[in-house]
Amino acid sequence: MLARLDDGGAVVEEQVATRKGLAVGDTVKVTAANGHKAKVEVIGLYRDPMMFDGVIVSPNNRNG
Numbered sequence: 001m002l003a004r005l006d007d008g009g010a011v012v013e014e015q016v017a018t019r020k021g022l023a024v025g026d027t028v029k030v031t032a033a034n035g036h037k038a039k040v041e042v043i044g045l046y047r048d049p050m051m052f053d054g055v056i057v058s059p060n061n062r063n064g
Contacts, residue, residue: 009043010057017045030055 010030012022022028026042040057 008038008040010040010055011044011046012042012055014045014047016054017042028055030057 010028012020012028017023020028022042024042024044027039028042029037029039031037038057040055046056
C-alpha cells in the first residue's frame, strides 16, 4: 500500500479517519509543512497513532 503513495494517494490513521469522517476512496485536502497544498485519495487506513497520528502522503506527490 505504501508504494502506491507516489500515485497521489494517502494513508490515514484509523482514529483520524473516524474523527474526520474519511474512508478509503474519499478525497482529502492536505497541506505540507512547506505550504504545498494537494488533494489526495485515501488509499488505505492504518492503526498506530503512536507511529504517525494523521495522514501520510509521498513527498513526491504532485496532485494539487
